[in-house]
Amino acid sequence: MAETTNSIPGRGGIWERPNSLWEATAPPPPSLSTLKDSVQADVLVIGGGFTGLSAALHLVEAGKRPVVLEASELGRGASGRNNGQVIPTLTRPDPDDLVARFGPVDGERFVALVRDSASYLFDTVRRLGIDCAAEQAGWIQPAHTPGRIKISQRRVEQWGRRSADVELLDRARVRDLLGTDYYHGGWINRTGGHINPLALVRGLAAKAVQAGASVYVNSPALSVERRNERWVARTPEGEVTADALILGTNGYAAGVFPNIRTEVVPILSWQMATAPLGDNVRKTVIPGRQAMSDTHGDLRFMRWTADNRLVTGGALLIPVNGPERLKAIVGARLAEMFPQLAGVTFDYVWNGRIAMTTDYFPRVHRLGPNGFGWAGCNGRGVALSVSLGRELAHAAAGRDTRELALPFTEPTPLPFNSLLQRVGPLKLLQYRWNDSQEI
Ligand SMILES: Cc1cc2nc3c(=O)[nH]c(=O)nc-3n(C[C@H](O)[C@H](O)[C@H](O)COP(=O)(O)OP(=O)(O)OC[C@H]3O[C@@H](n4cnc5c(N)ncnc54)[C@H](O)[C@@H]3O)c2cc1C
Numbered sequence: 441m442a443e444t445t446n447s448i449p450g451r452g453g454i455w456e457r458p459n460s461l462w463e464a465t466a467p468p469p470p471s472l473s474t475l476k477d478s479v480q481a482d483v484l485v486i487g488g489g490f491t492g493l494s495a496a497l498h499l500v501e502a503g504k505r506p507v508v509l510e511a512s513e514l515g516r517g518a519s520g521r522n523n524g525q526v527i528p529t530l531t532r533p534d535p536d537d538l539v540a541r542f543g544p545v546d547g548e549r550f551v552a553l554v555r556d557s558a559s560y561l562f563d564t565v566r567r568l569g570i571d572c573a574a575e576q577a578g579w580i581q582p583a584h585t586p587g588r589i590k591i592s593q594r595r596v597e598q599w600g601r602r603s604a605d606v607e608l609l610d611r612a613r614v615r616d617l618l619g620t621d622y623y624h625g626g627w628i629n630r631t632g633g634h635i636n637p638l639a640l641v642r643g644l645a646a647k648a649v650q651a652g653a654s655v656y657v658n659s660p661a662l663s664v665e666r667r668n669e670r671w672v673a674r675t676p677e678g679e680v681t682a683d684a685l686i687l688g689t690n691g692y693a694a695g696v697f698p699n700i701r702t703e704v705v706p707i708l709s710w711q712m713a714t715a716p717l718g719d720n721v722r723k724t725v726i727p728g729r730q731a732m733s734d735t736h737g738d739l740r741f742m743r744w745t746a747d748n749r750l751v752t753g754g755a756l757l758i759p760v761n762g763p764e765r766l767k768a769i770v771g772a773r774l775a776e777m778f779p780q781l782a783g784v785t786f787d788y789v790w791n792g793r794i795a796m797t798t799d800y801f802p803r804v805h806r807l808g809p810n811g812f813g814w815a816g817c818n819g820r821g822v823a824l825s826v827s828l829g830r831e832l833a834h835a836a837a838g839r840d841t842r843e844l845a846l847p848f849t850e851p852t853p854l855p856f857n858s859l860l861q862r863v864g865p866l867k868l869l870q871y872r873w874n875d876s877q878e879i
Contacts, residue, residue, distance in 0.1 A: 448676065449660040449694030450511030457513075458521055458790035461713035461751060462638035467571055469514050469642040470649050475656040475678035481507035483836045484671050484682035486661045486696065488512075489519035490637075490822065491688030491814065493644040493655075494564075494829025495836070500651040502837045507680050508653060509673060511660035515641035517692035521792030522822060523711055523751055524637045525731040525743055527579050528558035528604070528629055531818040532800035535598040541801060542847040548602075553831065553845035555604045557823035558631040564826065565635070570643030572635045573746045578730040579632025582614050582623035584875070588735040592627040605630040618732060619725045622777045626734075634731045634743040637822060644826075664696045666808060684836035687805075687813025688829065690821070691795030697813070702857040703803055704816045705864045706793035710766050711753040713745070713788040717781075722748045725778050737871025739819075740773060749787070750774070755868050763789035794819045796864065798854065804828070804846050812836060812846070 449455075457463060483499050485492045488510025499506040514520070530538075538554075539547035562576045583589045596608045606629050614623045649655055661673040664685070671685040673696075687693075693701040717725075726732060726744065733741040742752040754770045756762055767786050775782040797803060797816040802824065804814040812832045817824060831844045841848070854860055 449662075450516075450658060454692065454793060455512040455516045457516075458792070459788055460521060460638070460711065460790040461745070461749065461788045462520055462524075462636055464788065466636055466638035466642055470646045472514070472645075472649070472655050472657045475509065475659040475675050475680070478679040478681070479507055479654065481505050481654070481680055481682040483507070483684040483686060484509070484673055484680050485686045485688060486664070486673065487517070487688030487690070487692075488514040488645065488655065488657065489517045489641065489688060489690065489692075490644070490825035491690065491829045491832070492686065493641060493648055494826045495686045495688060495833040496648040496653040496655065497644055497651065498830045498833035499837060500648055500653045502833065504837050506653050507682065508648075508655040509659045509661050509675060509680065510655065510657045511694060513657055514645050514655070515638045518690060518792050518794065518817070518821065519641045519825070520638040521711065521790060522637050523741060523743065523753065524634045524822065525579065525733060525741065526558045526561050526576075526633050526635060526823045527731070527733065527820050528555055528631055528823055529595065529599070529820065530554060530800065530802070530824075531820045534595055535602055538847075546847045549845040550847045551602060553827050554824065555599065555602055557827040558629070558633065560830070561635075561823045561826045562633065565640065565643070568643070568647045570640060570647065572639035572643050574633065574635045575729055576631065576633040577728060578628050578630045580609070580614070580617060580626055580628045580730050580732045582618060582626035582732065582734045584623060584735050584740075586624045589625045591735055592625060596627045599629070617726070617728060617730065619727060620777045623734065628730070632731055635822070636745070660694065661696050669809070671811065684810035685807060685812070686832045686836050687807060687811070688825070688832075690815050690817060690825070691793040693815065697807065699851040699853045700803075700805060700813060700815050702853040703851055704795035704797055705854065705857065705860045707796050707864050708759060708791050709753065709755060709794050709819065710762060710789065710791045711751065712766060712770060712786045714750045715785045715787050716748045717750065717784070719748065721780055724780055725750070736875045738868055738875055740777075750784075755865075757865050757868050759791070762791065803851070804848055805851055806848055810836060
């Protein structure tokens with residue numbers, strides 16, 4: 441997918457209001473304005489998604505004055521468009537991979553952050569009383585070939601060694617849990633689950649604002665510079681000066697820090713929600729209401745909503761006529777797995793940009809004195825970004841970063857990034873080939 445930017449970041453293009461179930465059902469956001477002044481802050485936070493809003497919340501709780509700049513509306517990036525699966529693992533790297541990459545201290549600290557990230561999200565929702573249809577029902581990764589059970593075994597062994605609430609599931613158990621004989625086994629992490637993601641975005645923002653954070657929408661940071669040992673961001677009509685900086689722009693980054701923006705390749709992922717289904721059908725498909733994402737590279741995933749819609753989706757090589765083609769493709773997949781879903785209709789289809797890295801590791805950075813940020817969720821960022829927002833807030837508030845779960849690396853911008861964005865979707869061909877193999 442080619443990058444679509446606008447002369448003013450945040451308006452139109454990739455920031456268009458999506459035709460999503462979440463836009464239709466999330467409680468309204470708090471009333472927020474555009475920055476039209478020069479303001480001072482302890483911490484400047486760029487990005488109004490989970491990362492930025494979690495950081496803002498933790499900053500006010502630590503007694504700091506954050507100012508959040510959001511280029512568009514809150515949640516117009518990935519945070520308001522995702523499947524809402526709260527998953528306490530990364531896409532590819534397993535705990536031992538993280539330790540091998542970041543070392544025994546920083547690596548294990550980051551592994552613990554990922555392990556606890558789903559529980560931390562649900563605990564935060566409960567602690568603050570955020571209305572976001574949160575269900576901590578568990579997360580299941582079923583194996584679509586017998587060979588991929590070794591992925592389940594490896595993950596259960598590595599997470600189990602670190603006291604995560606995980607269990608290996610044999611074929612019969614997966615059949616009972618999911619209501620389909622399509623899979624060969626798998627594993628469950630009981631701390632996972634699902635939320636209405638846009639409701640969580642708006643809820644985090646409301647709580648942060650109530651506690652004293654300043655959040656501005658339609659206020660893109662057009663430039664960020666160091667001036668008199670402070671951070672200064674310019675917006676179309678205002679300016680923020682702050683002691684510390686947090687960058688939470690991920691796959692929707694525009695304008696600032698091009699070396700961070702170009703180290704990820706945004707890939708389009710499509711989401712879709714069925715019409716509400718009858719309770720008789722609902723009880724036969726994932727009756728325990730866990731979230732599910734399987735081992736396909738061309739991922740199959742789904743979760744229930746409170747009003748009995750299945751929220752699922754897929755990927756396309758070419759996005760032309762995406763909604764109609766996906767209704768046919770994903771509808772057929774659902775019917776293959778659950779014959780009782782044949783002919784199911786979809787009320788909403790939308791998409792969003794997932795920030796991919798070439799090795800599937802997220803990137804956490806120091807951006808300068810008291811400046812911190814991250815990018816590269818690789819599609820597993822709901823739980824991760826809430827916890828990373830907390831850690832970035834602690835760093836910006838002055839905590840010793842050696843005590844925090846922030847595995848810093850140097851930015852690694854990808855040469856020919858815009859070309860990679862165009863050819864990135866072709867990776868789907870490789871995924872589909874691998875998916876059909878016994879690996
Ligand atoms: C379609 C889709 C499905 C997904 N499904 C799941 C899932 O089920 N489970 C899961 O764990 N993960 C999922 N993810 C990943 C997850 O949504 C992201 O990792 C997470 O939302 C990232 O949050 P963030 O706050 O870091 O970034 P974002 O939510 O993308 O927020 C970045 C914000 O920065 C703003 N911004 C950019 N530039 C500027 C600027 N110059 N000035 C001011 N603001 C700026 C943008 O407008 C945007 O609002 C999915 C992602 C997508 C796209």
